[in-house]
Amino acid sequence: MTNDKHVIVGADPWNKLRRYTPARIALGHAGTSMPTKPHLEFQLAHARARDAVHHELDIPALQGALQSRGYETILLHSSAESRPHYLQRPDKGRRLDADSHATLEASPRPAEPYDVVFVIGDGLSALAIEENAAKFLDAIMPSLVKDGWRMAPLSIVKEARVAVGDEVGAALGAKMVVILIGERPGLSSPDSMGIYMTLNPRVAVTDESRNCISNIRPGASATDHAAHRLLYLMTEARRRGLSGVKLKDEAAALPKAGPESADNFLIDER
Amino acid sequence: MSDAASEPSLRALAPGLTPEIVAAVSKICRVQDLILVAQKCRVVTKFRNTIGLEKRLSTRLQPNHPTDDPTGIAASIVDGLMYGSGDAVIGINPATDSIAAVTTLIEMLDEIIRRYAIPTQSCILTHVTTSIEAINRGAPIDLVFQSIAGTEAANSSFGVNLAILQEGREAALGLQRGTVGDDVMYFETGQGSALSANAHHGVDQQTLEARAYAVARKFKPLLVNTVVGFIGPEYLYDGRQIVRAGLEDHFCGKLLGVPMGCDICYTNHAEADQNDMDVLLTLLAAAGVSFIMGIPGSDDIMLNYQTTSFHDALYARKVLGLRPAPEFEDWLKTMGIFEQDESVRLADSLPKPFQRALAHLH
Numbered sequence: 001m002t003n004d005k006h007v008i009v010g011a012d013p014w015n016k017l018r019r020y021t022p023a024r025i026a027l028g029h030a031g032t033s034m035p036t037k038p039h040l041e042f043q044l045a046h047a048r049a050r051d052a053v054h055h056e057l058d059i060p061a062l063q064g065a066l067q068s069r070g071y072e073t074i075l076l077h078s079s080a081e082s083r084p085h086y087l088q089r090p091d092k093g094r095r096l097d098a099d100s101h102a103t104l105e106a107s108p109r110p111a112e113p114y115d116v117v118f119v120i121g122d123g124l125s126a127l128a129i130e131e132n133a134a135k136f137l138d139a140i141m142p143s144l145v146k147d148g149w150r151m152a153p154l155s156i157v158k159e160a161r162v163a164v165g166d167e168v169g170a171a172l173g174a175k176m177v178v179i180l181i182g183e184r185p186g187l188s189s190p191d192s193m194g195i196y197m198t199l200n201p202r203v204a205v206t207d208e209s210r211n212c213i214s215n216i217r218p219g220a221s222a223t224d225h226a227a228h229r230l231l232y233l234m235t236e237a238r239r240r241g242l243s244g245v246k247l248k249d250e251a252a253a254l255p256k257a258g259p260e261s262a263d264n265f266l267i268d269e270r
Numbered sequence: 271m272s273d274a275a276s277e278p279s280l281r282a283l284a285p286g287l288t289p290e291i292v293a294a295v296s297k298i299c300r301v302q303d304l305i306l307v308a309q310k311c312r313v314v315t316k317f318r319n320t321i322g323l324e325k326r327l328s329t330r331l332q333p334n335h336p337t338d339d340p341t342g343i344a345a346s347i348v349d350g351l352m353y354g355s356g357d358a359v360i361g362i363n364p365a366t367d368s369i370a371a372v373t374t375l376i377e378m379l380d381e382i383i384r385r386y387a388i389p390t391q392s393c394i395l396t397h398v399t400t401s402i403e404a405i406n407r408g409a410p411i412d413l414v415f416q417s418i419a420g421t422e423a424a425n426s427s428f429g430v431n432l433a434i435l436q437e438g439r440e441a442a443l444g445l446q447r448g449t450v451g452d453d454v455m456y457f458e459t460g461q462g463s464a465l466s467a468n469a470h471h472g473v474d475q476q477t478l479e480a481r482a483y484a485v486a487r488k489f490k491p492l493l494v495n496t497v498v499g500f501i502g503p504e505y506l507y508d509g510r511q512i513v514r515a516g517l518e519d520h521f522c523g524k525l526l527g528v529p530m531g532c533d534i535c536y537t538n539h540a541e542a543d544q545n546d547m548d549v550l551l552t553l554l555a556a557a558g559v560s561f562i563m564g565i566p567g568s569d570d571i572m573l574n575y576q577t578t579s580f581h582d583a584l585y586a587r588k589v590l591g592l593r594p595a596p597e598f599e600d601w602l603k604t605m606g607i608f609e610q611d612e613s614v615r616l617a618d619s620l621p622k623p624f625q626r627a628l629a630h631l632h
Contacts, residue, residue: 013620014348016631021335021342024567025349032353032584032614038567042544045569046576049538087539090466090504124539184502185538186574189336206467208429215336215365215572229366245397245429249368265627266344267381 009035022188045187052190054083057126057158065134072153074107076100076168080159093161095203096168100157104171110150114174116234117152121160125182125190132193132216132223133180139227147235162196162210169201176237177201178230183214192217195226197233199243209244211237271307280311284527289420289480292525296476296518304517305557311524313560315492316451317391317412319357319597321560322529327592328561329583330493330531331356334572338365340378346566347382348624353580353616354608355564357598358493358531359413359456361393363573367400373409380410386605386623389597391448391492393456398430398438405441412447413456413492414438420459420481423469432488439489450597453492458533459483460497461515462505475505476515480522487528493561494523495531498550500575502537509546512536516550520559531561535577544568544576551578555586562586588614 012026027038059075066073079097080086086093096104120133137154144151155168162181169177176199183192193216198209211233216226232251237243296304314322321328333346343362350356360383362375372394379392393413394401401414416435419425435455442454459482464470470478479496486494496519499512506512516532523530534550536542551562568579586592593599602608605623609615620628 014628017345017348020345023346023571024569025346027567034581053539088504184574187569188571206427208427249366264340264344265631267385
């Protein structure tokens with residue numbers, strides 16, 4: 001915003017707010033339109049997000065990372081045959097293929113059912129899983145072990161949608177399923193992971209029976225906060241025998257980290 | 271459309287129309303019919319300002335943040351207000367729907383709206399049962415939000431039914447927070463939601479979408495919008511399908527008497543880009559859409575999709591001579607955000623109250 005007739009792109013005098021949010025604020029304006037520079041930056045980000053959608057999960061690397069932490073893994077595949085098939089047919093991504101069924105049928109069962117099975121699915125961003133899944137497990141597993149949760153082997157599902165976790169849970173006879181899945185990539189976040197928890201999983205469970213924690217990324221919802229909330233939800237779901245919309249997330253807040261949580265300049269008295 | 275179809279006659283007809291009728295009519299319309307008819311339908315709603323008047327285009331300021339950080343949200347609110355956005359609602363999609371988090375955000379929005387005397391309303395887009403619980407605990411909620419769909423089974427997959435929606439409306443009405451009206455509900459919809467919940471009974475997604483508007487109509491909403499390209503390519507494959515669907519949805523909503531807006535949007539797994547959104551924005555603005563979204567640089571960093579930017583709304587206003595809601599327009603001019611004349615021009619400096627708020631920041 002300027003009176004100088006020679007300046008084509010006006011800057012926004014609230015530029016300094018940019019440090020408080022990753023949102024694309026204070027872009028400036030040419031007339032009232034977006035200037036060329038932020039427009040070109042947007043186009044580049046869009047191209048990168050499109051690449052993330054089509055990125056294939058590096059299974060050997062993920063399995064290696066999990067096995068080095070001592071986790072047993074089972075490798076499964078949804079009934080979507082390829083990425084294009086997966087994008088057009090979500091129903092295929094929600095069900096396992098025949099080989100995966102056979103694998104689960106053949107897996108050994110404990111005398112008492114598993115309390116929980118953790119499923120890892122590529123979803124719409126395998127990049128999110130590669131960057132966040134193992135770190136998240138590091139954050140939550142010690143608490144679960146301490147609280148005596150009996151856990152099934154980790155199941156890795158390729159071409160996965162959220163609901164495929166329920167089928168895995170049902171096939172293993174687990175009392176609860178937690179799926180870690182790549183969320184659809186945003187322009188500024190091609191690597192964001194979501195977590196969904198369902199008590200008493202079975203095929204055809206719908207969304208109202210699930211609890212969700214979203215936007216888990218390095219630098220966003222910190223892994224520890226997400227682990228804290230998931231532990232609360234799992235514990236409460238088991239204690240009260242319900243999950244989904246009837247189970248509200250009332251986990252006590254952890255102290256916030258980082259400079260983001262400064263005072264609110266718009267309403268604080270100075 | 272016959273010359274006898276006037277604004278008053280269409281308004282009188284609306285309550286007698288079923289969603290199946292309007293969906294069927296939309297299917298035999300070309301794009302120009304979808305625009306011409308919708309443009310004749312006027313649906314005016316009120317809370318702290320007046321939305322849906324002729325030659326007006328309102329915007330929802332959507333200051334989402336991936337961790338609901340209040341300062342980050344406030345930064346996006348400043349950005350939006352300074353570009354003249356926010357007369358439909360200042361509405362946040364929270365990253366978590368815990369009652370504590372929702373209450374923190376709604377109290378912040380309430381304080382901002384009061385402190386700067388902004389003639390608009392706030393909303394946290396959380397589940398209706400969370401809003402009801404927050405109201406019971408004393409939270410200052412203006413609008414109660416809910417995503418709705420066109421079959422009972424799909425709504426039940428969202429964890430709602432007509433009785434719960436009624437309960438939500440009554441809870442908000444009880445607070446009596448509106449100043450010029452008492453339309454307290456905000457609904458979002460989108461083609462494909464019933465199919466996605468396997469709750470479509472073999473019916474096509476566009477007819478079911480129109481049925482969602484009939485659900486909305488029952489509760490006298492302030493705002494209803496289709497989130498047209500949000501669900502993904504399995505429902506609307508590319509830009510061409512998103513454009514057609516956006517126009518159909520707006521047409522069906524307006525014909526049924528619903529205050530219809532549109533979240534003109536796409537995801538990164540769809541075959542669409544900004545050019546497709548410009549086309550739909552221009553066509554919907556010509557069709558008299560009640561409101562669109564406004565977000566910094568089109569990038570929703572919390573929901574991971576692209577919708578219209580603050581700049582986009584100013585483009586549409588400029589090209590088609592559209593203005594914000596009258597009460598909000600007065601505020602923009604009084605604050606010195608817009609120039610006093612009729613042109614769409616941004617003023618040169620920050621308004622005094624905002625200068626003071628930012629002065630202490632480094």
